[in-house]
Amino acid sequence: MSTGPGQGWPDRADESPDEQPSGLGGPGENEDAPPTGPQGEAAPGAAPSGHAMWGNTTSGTAENVGYVPTNTGAQPPPGPRKGPSRGESELVREALKDAKVSHETSVNALKVMSGRREKEWPRPGHCRIVTIANQKGGVGKTTSSVNLAASLAMHGAQVLVVDLDPQGNASTALGVEHHAEIPSIYDVLIEDMAMADIVVPAPEIPNLFCAPATLNLAGAEIELVSKVARESRLRRALDAYETEKFDYVLIDCPPSLGLLTVNALVGGDELLIPIQCEYYALEGLGQLIRTVDLVKAHLNPRLNVSTILLTMYDARTRLAAQVAEDVRNHFGEVVLNTVIPRSVRVSEAPSYGQSVMTYDPGSSGALAYSEAASEMARMGAAK
Secondary structure, three states, rough: OOOOOOOOOOOOOOOHHHHHHOOOOHHHOOOOOEEEEEHHHHHOOOEEEEEEEOOOOOOOOOOOOOOOOOHHHOOOOOOOOOOOOOOOOHHHHHHHHHHHHHHHHHHHHHHHHOHHHHHHHOOOOOOOOEEEEEOOOOOOOOHHHHOOOOOHHHOOEEEEEEOOOOOHHHHHOOOOOOOOOOOOHHHHHOOOHHHOOOOOOOOOOOEEEEEEEHHHHHHHHHHHHHHOOOHHHHHHHHHHHHHHHEEEEEEEEEOOOOHHHHHHHHHOEEEEEEEEHHHHHHOHHHHHHHHHHHHHHHHHOOOOEEEEEEEEEOOOOOHHHHHHHHHHHHHHHHHHEEEEEEOHHHHHHHHHHHOHHHHHHOOOHHHHHHHHHHHHHHHHHOO
16 A cells, blocks of 8 residues: 555545545544644543533533534534423433424325225224223333224224323323313212213324313322212213213223222223233232222122233343243233333323324334234124
8 A cells, every 4th residue: 555645545645635535534634623732642621532522511401412523523503402392301302303203204104004904993892991000100001091092093993081090191192181270080080070071082083082180180089088989980970971982981090009090990891901021010910900809899890801911021131021921821811912012102102292103103112002902902892
């Protein structure tokens, strides 16, 4: 290899250093490089080459946040970043901005899928009232309620979601208002308001309706103690409502075994249990089954565990496969074949007031929930 004045670039010995390409330590890269001291060391205060430089501070919420390799001379884009203004940190805004791009590009996936699938799934002969409960938090109760309901509604079923969680996350995911002045399920349980007065349609999906929850519901556990027939107030409200105009009523429960969950167990005919594919999820399952047996013996003999859904499955771990195998061996046919994988899109969708079925229908989470809902529909039709 011939060498010349230009850092040893072959066949360019006759060019001046300024005409040779930059990069790999070439002369064109020195213009924006940090000042160096003797022996080529970085001057005091300069960021080490190849390390990240986070704006002008060390805080993760600095105005300009991003990875800036110092050896390229790149600078953060001027001005604030564009993204949803919901009070998040800049890192969250950046993540949501990227997700929105993915969402927009995935709309075509829904058009492709719609041509391959049946437009309508089998509908049950009567309204199926399904309680979705697990006293352990973070196992995917609300996520499953919303996305199963959205998927069923998108395939021709009439679906009502009853949000019985004081946090109101299901209402948020369906894009339904649930501030303190909105009539909610609290008014039904405590003030004896009719269910028809609080049910509203979900704006994103036809055939999908919601009975919203507000923060007032947080005090309902205490207020229900002094009420007559406190365990069956939701059931009475549903019986007085025209539930037969729906194919499915899905009741989303709080992460506890208090009076709200007991009301949901008394109000439902079927129980769907989401189980996270981790060891802790199995520990509390026995307590839930004992509670179900007590409710069945004393309050609601119609209740049965009809469906178990494995959620947050991580195929990279042996533990997830072991938990799934143990659950299938113990519960048998009620465990759906479809498992719900961990999916960032599923977590991002509620921040846009949507289910993952409309937010990113081509994502792994949306496809899995669609398959799970299809199984539910066919299992119900077979019975």
